[in-house]
Structure formats: C-alpha cells, structure tokens
Amino acid sequence: xxxxxxxxxxxxxxxxxxxxxxILLILPSAICGICLGVVTGTLHVYGSPVxxxxxxxxxxxxxxxxxxIQLYIWYFGxxxxxxxxxxxxxxxLGFSLCSAAYHSEYIRGALLSIKHGQALAAQALGFxxxxxxxxxxxxxxxRRALPGCGNExxxxxxxxxxxxxxxxxELTGKAKILASASFKYIEVFMIVGxxxxxxxxxxxxxxxxxxxxxxxxxx
Amino acid sequence: xxxxxxxxxxxxxxxxxQGSWINLTVVVGAMVFGFMLGLPLALGxxxxxxxxxxxxxxxxxxxxxxxxxxxxxLFYFGLVSFLDFNLSAFSVAIIVLGLISSAYQSQxxxxxxxxxxxxxxxxxxxxxxxxxxAIFYVILPQALxxxxxxxxxxxxxxxxxxxVTYALGVSELMSRANHVASRTYQHLHLYLLAxxxxxxxxxxxxxxxxxxxxxxxxxxxxx
Amino acid sequence: xxxxxxxxxxxxxxxDRPVLSDVSLSIxxxxxxxxxxxxxxxxxxxxxxxxxxxxxxxxxxLLEGRLVNGADKRALCxxxxxxxxxxxxxxxxxxxxxxxxxxxxxxxxxxxxKIAARQRAMAELDRVGLTSHANHYPAELSGGQKQRxxxxxxxAMDPKIMLLDEPTSALDPELIGEVLSVIGKLGQAGxxxxxxxxxxxxxxxxxxxxxxxxxxxxxEQGTPDVILNHACCVRTREFCSSITDLTSNQ
Numbered sequence: 001x002x003x004x005x006x007x008x009x010x011x012x013x014x015x016x017x018x019x020x021x022x023i024l025l026i027l028p029s030a031i032c033g034i035c036l037g038v039v040t041g042t043l044h045v046y047g048s049p050v051x052x053x054x055x056x057x058x059x060x061x062x063x064x065x066x067x068x069i070q071l072y073i074w075y076f077g078x079x080x081x082x083x084x085x086x087x088x089x090x091x092x093l094g095f096s097l098c099s100a101a102y103h104s105e106y107i108r109g110a111l112l113s114i115k116h117g118q119a120l121a122a123q124a125l126g127f128x129x130x131x132x133x134x135x136x137x138x139x140x141x142x143r144r145a146l147p148g149c150g151n152e153x154x155x156x157x158x159x160x161x162x163x164x165x166x167x168x169x170e171l172t173g174k175a176k177i178l179a180s181a182s183f184k185y186i187e188v189f190m191i192v193g194x195x196x197x198x199x200x201x202x203x204x205x206x207x208x209x210x211x212x213x214x215x216x217x218x219x
Numbered sequence: 220x221x222x223x224x225x226x227x228x229x230x231x232x233x234x235x236x237q238g239s240w241i242n243l244t245v246v247v248g249a250m251v252f253g254f255m256l257g258l259p260l261a262l263g264x265x266x267x268x269x270x271x272x273x274x275x276x277x278x279x280x281x282x283x284x285x286x287x288x289x290x291x292x293l294f295y296f297g298l299v300s301f302l303d304f305n306l307s308a309f310s311v312a313i314i315v316l317g318l319i320s321s322a323y324q325s326q327x328x329x330x331x332x333x334x335x336x337x338x339x340x341x342x343x344x345x346x347x348x349x350x351x352x353a354i355f356y357v358i359l360p361q362a363l364x365x366x367x368x369x370x371x372x373x374x375x376x377x378x379x380x381x382x383v384t385y386a387l388g389v390s391e392l393m394s395r396a397n398h399v400a401s402r403t404y405q406h407l408h409l410y411l412l413a414x415x416x417x418x419x420x421x422x423x424x425x426x427x428x429x430x431x432x433x434x435x436x437x438x439x440x441x442x
Numbered sequence: 443x444x445x446x447x448x449x450x451x452x453x454x455x456x457x458d459r460p461v462l463s464d465v466s467l468s469i470x471x472x473x474x475x476x477x478x479x480x481x482x483x484x485x486x487x488x489x490x491x492x493x494x495x496x497x498x499x500x501x502x503x504l505l506e507g508r509l510v511n512g513a514d515k516r517a518l519c520x521x522x523x524x525x526x527x528x529x530x531x532x533x534x535x536x537x538x539x540x541x542x543x544x545x546x547x548x549x550x551x552x553x554x555x556k557i558a559a560r561q562r563a564m565a566e567l568d569r570v571g572l573t574s575h576a577n578h579y580p581a582e583l584s585g586g587q588k589q590r591x592x593x594x595x596x597x598a599m600d601p602k603i604m605l606l607d608e609p610t611s612a613l614d615p616e617l618i619g620e621v622l623s624v625i626g627k628l629g630q631a632g633x634x635x636x637x638x639x640x641x642x643x644x645x646x647x648x649x650x651x652x653x654x655x656x657x658x659x660x661x662e663q664g665t666p667d668v669i670l671n672h673a674c675c676v677r678t679r680e681f682c683s684s685i686t687d688l689t690s691n692q
Binding site: 066067072080158164165179196197 | 280284287288290293298378379386393396406410417418
Binding site: 336338339341342343344345346347348349350352356357360361364437438439440441 | 490493495515516519520521522523525526527529531533534535536537546547550551579580581582592595596599
C-alpha cells in the first residue's frame with residue numbers, strides 16, 4: 001500500500017515532468033533533424049563537387065562519432081573554448097546534427113532511386129532544375145525515405161535519454177535521481193521502460209499509418 | 220589546435236587506445252551473445268507455432284523499444300541488488316548489449332531466411348532431409364552469407380553504443396577520454412581524438428566484414 | 443505383384459478451392475505415366491502431394507503395398523528418399539556446386555562416407571553427361587544443365603519411382619532436347635516415372651499410359667494412342683485436338 005502511495009505522489013509527478021522535458025527535446029530535434037537532413041541529402045546528390053565533398057565529410061563524422069561524444073563536445077568541449085551552451089541547447093543541437101546525418105543518407109538513397117525519366121519529363125515540360133527537384137523528385141523521394149527516416153526518429157526517442165549525461169534532466173535523468181534516493185531501482189526503471197515503450201509504439205503506429213496513407217498517392 | 224591540446228593528445232593517446240580494446244571486447248562479446256540468442260529466436264519466429272511466435276515478438280518489441288541507458292541502469296543497479304553476487308560493470312555491459320543485439324539480430328536473420336526461395340526447402344525435403352537438416356545444411360549457409368552486410372551495420376551501432384557504458388564506469392575509450400580531459404582541461408581535443416578513434420575502429424571492423432563477405436562469395440549468387 | 447505406387451482418393455483444398463478431387467492412380471514397376479491437361483488442372487499439386495511436400499487433406503498413398511504415414515516425420519523422410527522429385531525450377535542448392543549438390547543428401551541423409559559419396563556423385567554426373575561441370579555453381583550453369591544436375595541428384599538416392607513436374611517448362615527451346623534425352627534414356631533403362639509435361643510428342647513415344655486431368659480430377663486415362671486420337675470424353679478430345687494441331691505443325 002505504501003508502495004502505491006509512494007508511486008502516486010512522488011514518482012509519477014517527477015517522471016511526468018521528466019517526460020515533458022524529453023518531449024521538449026525530441027520534437028525540436030526531430031523536426032530540425034529532418035529539415036536539415038533533406039537539405040543536406042539533396043545537396044549530396046545535386047550539389048557541386050565541393051558541396052558534395054563537404055556533405056560527405058559531415059555525414060561521415062556525424063555518423064561515425066558516437067552520439068554521446070558529440071553531446072560532450074557541444075556541452076563540455078565548447079565550454080573550454082568559451083562557448084557556453086545550456087544542457088538543453090547542447091542536447092537539441094547534438095541530436096539535430098546527428099539525426100540529420102542519418103536522415104541525409106536515407107534521403108540521398110531515395111533520391112538516387114527515382115528513375116531518371118521523371119526528371120527528363122519535367123525538363124521536357126520546361127521545369128528548371130530547382131523546380132524539378134522541389135516539385136517532382138523530392139516529393140517522390142520523401143515517400144520512399146519514409147521508413148528509414150521514421151526509424152531514425154524512433155531511435156531519437158530512445159537516444160534522447162543520453163541528454164542526462166550532459167546534465168539535461170529528462171525522463172531517464174529523473175528516474176536515476178529518484179531511484180538513487182529511494183533505492184527502488186527496479187520499480188522506477190521498469191515504469192520508465194514502459195513509458196518509453198509506449199512512446200516508441202505510438203510513434204511506430206503513427207509511422208505505419210503515414211506510410212499507408214501516403215502510399216495511396218504514390219507507388 | 221593549441222599546444223596544450225596537442226600535449227594532452229600525446230599524453231592520452233596510448234591510454235585511450237588501450238581503452239578501445241575494452242570497447243572491442245564488449246562489442247564482440249555482445250555480438251556473439253546476440254547471435255547465440257538471436258538465431259533460435261529467428262528460427263522460432265519462422266518455424267514455430269503461434270504462441271512461441273507471439274512470445275518472441277514481445278521479446279523483440281521489448282528490447283528494441285527501451286533505451287540502452289535505461290537497461291544499463293536497470294540491470295546494473297536494479298537487478299544486481301536482486302541477486303546475491305556482484306556483477307562487474309563490464310559483464311553487465313556485455314549482457315545488456317547482447318540482449319538488445321539479440322532482438323535486432325533475430326530480425327536480421329529472420330529477414331535473410333525468409334528471402335531464400337522456398338524451392339530450396341522443398342528440394343531438401345524431397346531428398347528426404349528432415350526439417351532440422353534442411354535448415355542447417357541448406358538454408359542457414361545461404362542466410363548467414365546474406366546477413367553479413369546487416370551485421371556490419373550492427374557492429375557499427377554496437378561500437379557507438381559501447382561508449383554509453385561509460386555511464387556505468389566501464390573503463391573504455393570514452394571514459395578514459397573524460398579522465399584525461401579532466402586532468403588536462405583539454406576536453407575538446409580529447410573528445411575529438413576519442414571520436415576519431417571510434418571512427419577508425421568502425422572502419423576497420425566493417426572492412427574486415429566486407430573482406431569476409433568477399434571470401435565467402437559464391438560465384439554468380441544473387442538474392 | 444503390388445504396384446510400386448498406389449494413390450487412393452486424394453483430396454486437397456486451398457482455402458475453399460478444391461485442387462484435387464478424389465484422385466486415384468497406380469503404377470507398376472517400369473511403367474511411365476504422363477499427366478497432361480490445362481494449367482491449374484492439379485498436375486503439380488498431385489505430384490507434390492505424392493511425396494507429401496503438399497500434404498493431402500485426405501486419401502491414402504501406398505509405396506510397394508505399405509501405407510505411407512504422413513504424420514510420422516521420420517517415416518516420411520525415409521519415404522521421400524525412395525521417391526525422386528524433379529522440379530520445374532530445378533531448385534538446385536545455390537550455395538553448393540554441381541557435385542556437392544548431388545553429394546549432400548548422400549552424406550547427410552543416407553550417411554555415406556565422403557569419399558564414397560563423391561564417387562557416386564561423379565558417376566551420376568557422368569550419367570547425365572556433365573562431368574566437366576562438376577565444380578560449377580548453379581549460377582554458372584545453363585537451365586538445361588541445371589535440370590540434368592537435379593536429375594542426377596535425385597537418381598543418386600536410388601529412388602523406386604521418379605516424379606517429374608514439368609521438367610522442361612522453364613527451359614529455353616534449344617535446351618529442352620538435352621533434358622528430354624536424359625529422361626528418355628532413364629525410361630528405356632526401366633525407371634518407373636510419373637511425368638507432368640506439355641511436351642506431347644515426346645510423351646507419346648515414352649508413355650505407357652497418359653492421364654488427362656482437369657479441374658483437380660482425372661478425366662480419362664489410357665494408352666497414348668487412345669487418349670490422343672480416340673478419346674472417350676468430350677473434354678479429352680477437345681484438349682487433345684487443340685494440342686495435336688500445335689504438334690502437327692511442328
């Protein structure tokens with residue numbers, strides 16, 4: 001009985017607060033990540049040789065460095081050279097840039113898979129290069145990149161827990177603090193696990209619904 | 220690149236390199252453990268009855284849905300207090316990464332096995348092979364070859380995840396970088412060094428798997 | 443003298459579609475029975491039901507007078523070793539070269555020693571004329587060569603009867619001859635066979651009996667001459683007249 005009271009009055013409010021911070025981390029990072037990913041992915045395919053080289057370097061490094069090191073660089077590393085970011089800012093920056101590198105590769109793959117005939121037809125109708133990319137190629141590519149990008153967002157939901165390591169106290173951080181104080185590690189982390197499972201499952205089902213809906217317009 | 224920074228890098232280089240050995244051990248241990256669990260799970264999901272398949276699906280959903288950090292804390296602080304003996308952070312790291320990897324590897328293997336035309340199984344059965352023999356001698360040799368690129372990806376992910384075990388105090392590459400950084404105050408340089416070391420390890424691992432794939436390649440085989 | 447194989451009252455449904463309806467036939471040693479009929483008649487399903495690759499819903503199958511028990515897995519494997527099967531798409535094991543394809547069942551199913559298995563495999567390969575291709579992988583062989591290897595693979599098991607499911611349907615025209623020649627020699631050597639094929643001219647010369655199937659039922663069976671020229675049933679006559687038109691133009 002005591003346990004349940006404890007859970008209701010102490011654990012839940014704290015975890016809900018942590019969940020709020022997590023969502024505040026995930027949403028902006030996902031949006032920035034996709035937008036930046038679309039831009040860099042497109043540049044990777046259609047840019048000048050120099051641009052393509054730079055994007056390639058970006059993708060290599062941001063997919064090659066572990067996310068936790070990237071977060072540490074933004075928060076602790078930059079601090080050493082005089083740039084002080086809040087834990088929240090450093091986390092969102094880190095998540096966005098890392099995520100975008102993965103999205104970029106999915107978009108790039110999707111763009112390359114669109115048949116060349118599509119671009120030819122557009123040009124024959126008088127579309128400029130940019131118009132062709134924006135209105136003909138990219139919409140089709142986004143549909144094909146959806147499973148990959150959707151998956152990446154689900155990874156983001158899970159990796160948002162790393163924000164705790166740069167002292168941004170989100171769901172996992174709150175749980176750790178609560179559990180350290182009460183020694184009820186198993187109970188608290190099981191609840192946290194269930195919350196993440198819920199978030200991930202929700203995101204997955206939204207994703208499949210989006211895939212099916214969008215699929216009716218394109219092949 | 221300041222001179223302090225370069226000194227710090229020189230100081231920490233071999234210390235970090237030794238730490239990378241721990242990362243590799245954790246990764247290989249987790250991949251092997253993940254395979255030993257993942258293969259029966261994959262076979263169960265394809266060839267077993269409905270109840271077994273549901274249980275396996277739940278297992279996969281569970282281990283793919285919860286963040287690594289949560290599992291690490293849950294196992295290290297939570298379950299270990301449950302048991303009587305003490306597990307080192309290193310062991311917990313391998314077990315947790317292995318369990319999560321088994322969920323992903325089961326899906327990799329399942330996809331590979333399902334991609335093999337069912338004529339192969341039919342021909343094996345027609346020759347009088349039992350299902351077990353058919354799976355072992357005809358299906359798996361092909362499925363394992365098909366899985367190598369996905370394993371390359373899994374290795375890459377596991378290597379980056381091994382840096383998170385720093386949270387449990389495992390003395391691997393990331394934690395050593397932190398250690399030297401706090402001594403020398405050259406955080407940026409050391410984290411960059413650590414990052415590039417991870418990249419190098421990833422490259423070496425994926426190159427090796429690509430070479431393995433080439434060695435095992437069957438002339439003209441396409442699936 | 444028991445027939446080598448007896449099939450009694452086989453039924454099979456996929457969903458609510460009956461694919462085999464009360465099919466019965468029997469075949470004696472050395473006989474060659476050819477199944478003909480339109481696509482979807484159930485010829486493939488019948489052959490695959492005989493060796494339980496597609497388990498029938500009801501009916502009995504007897505090999506040399508002994509009932510086959512579909513529920514007993516070990517007995518089923520033993521039974522399948524005695525029934526050779528040739529598939530339309532060959533189904534060679536893609537990860538093994540030609541001689542290994544033949545060896546593998548000898549080693550893993552029959553338990554032969556590696557050296558003995560290799561000798562037998564090379565002998566069978568020689569029988570179908572492909573000794574020079576022993577170390578080639580399926581992807582490196584032509585369709586006709588693949589089918590000949592698959593025949594060698596089945597023969598290496600010393601089957602009592604061979605089931606051939608449209609063995610030349612997936613082959614380019616110029617490769618059909620080499621496979622038919624191997625099958626013809628097998629027949630002359632006395633192998634008991636049930637063969638489903640569209641190659642009517644070939645079948646007419648080889649077959650002891652022809653069986654016309656349609657919509658999962660055996661409509662009529664008899665000697666090639668009777669079936670092709672003087673059939674009793676209307677449908678048989680319709681089918682045969684349309685195909686003999688084709689074959690007479692060849």
